[in-house]
Structures are given as structure tokens and as C-alpha cells.
Amino acid sequence: MTSPDTILFRVDETSDLPIWAQLRNRMAYLIRTGHFQAGEQLPSVRSLAADAKINYNTVTKAYRDLELSGLIASIRGRGMFVQKNVSIQDEEESAIDALLESCIRQYRSKGMTYKEVHAHVARMIDDMESKAYEAEEERQSYGTV
Known part of the structure; x- marks a missing residue:
């Protein structure tokens, strides 16, 4: 059985985001952080759906959105592949990092140590x-x- 750390995607039932958007965001993160390299083949729609225990159409919708955003490309009969020249960190991610840094500074201003x-x-x-x-x-x- 697969350990929780090796599962690519797990549905967050507490999230307001639809499952396809959660999957799209997770896969985009994995691509941008280098888990999946340029030119690397992504898991098939069927295998990812089975592993994540989600509907096949949900994975298809997430992959389609990733393709429209230019992160992945479909090669007919072969599968989905990570595009070349994908930026490592996008503007949205940078904004989130800045927000987290602000939160850390606020905790520090309340007297908390980094630890x-x-x-x-x-x-x-x-x-x-x-x-x-x-x-x-x-x-x-x-x-x-």
C-alpha cells in the first residue's frame, strides 16, 4: 500500500475549491517546484483517478485546465507531458509567500521567537x-x- 507521503493528490474535504481545481493547483505546484521536470510524462488520467479515488472526468478537467494554462501538453496516443520553459514560481505563489512572511513578522512582533x-x-x-x-x-x- 502507498504511504500518505507518496500520494500525489489527496482530496481536501474541508476546502471550498472543487476537486478538479484542487487537483489542478496541486499538479501546477508539483510542476513549478520541479517534482515533474520539463518533458516528463504525467500519470495517466485513469491511474491518477484510481490512485486519488476520484472520478476520471475530474482528472480530465484538471489536466485540460493545466494544458490551457500552458503548463502541460497532450500528445495524442502518448499522454500528458510537462511543457518546457515552465516558470518555477508564478506571481500568485510569490504573493502567497509574501503574505506568509507578513504573518511570520506579525507573530514575531507579538514576542514569539522563530522557533x-x-x-x-x-x-x-x-x-x-x-x-x-x-x-x-x-x-x-x-x-x-
Whole structure:
């Protein structure tokens, strides 16, 4: 069985984003951070749908959006491939990083050390992840994939 760390995508049931948008964002992140290299083939629609336990059409919609945005290209009969010349970090990601830096500065201005900020944010992430796993388990127990 695959460990949680090796799963490419996991549905976040607590998110307001539709599943296809969550998948698109995750794949874009993996491409921009170099997990998938230029020219590398992405998982097939069917295999990704099976691994993530989501509908085939959901993966197709996410891949189509990634293709329209220029991150990936479809080669008929072969699959989806990462485009060459993909920028490593886009403007939106830079804005999010700036927001996170601002939050860290605000914690620091309240007297927290970097180590305390790190521990606090790690607890928040752990709590969010736990809630997402619980929601996924509930979704799977109802058989709504």
C-alpha cells in the first residue's frame, strides 16, 4: 500500500475549491517546484483517478485546465507531458509567500521567537491535515468518491 507521503493528490474535504481545481493547483505546484521536470510524462488520467479515488472526468478537467494554462501538453496516443520553459514560481505563489512572511513578522512582533512561530504553524498544519483526513475517511465510508 502507498504511504500518505507518496500520494500525489489527496482530496481536501474541508476546502471550498472543487476537486478538479484542487487537483489542478496541486499538479501546477508539483510542476513549478520541479517534482515533474520539463518533458516528463504525467500519470495517466485513469491511474491518477484510481490512485486519488476520484472520478476520471475530474482528472480530465484538471489536466485540460493545466494544458490551457500552458503548463502541460497532450500528445495524442502518448499522454500528458510537462511543457518546457515552465516558470518555477508564478506571481500568485510569490504573493502567497509574501503574505506568509507578513504573518511570520506579525507573530514575531507579538514576542514569539522563530522557533515558537514554527511550532505554532506546524500545529495549525497538523490540525488542518487531521481534519482533512477525517473528512476523507468519512467520505470513503459513505462510498462517495
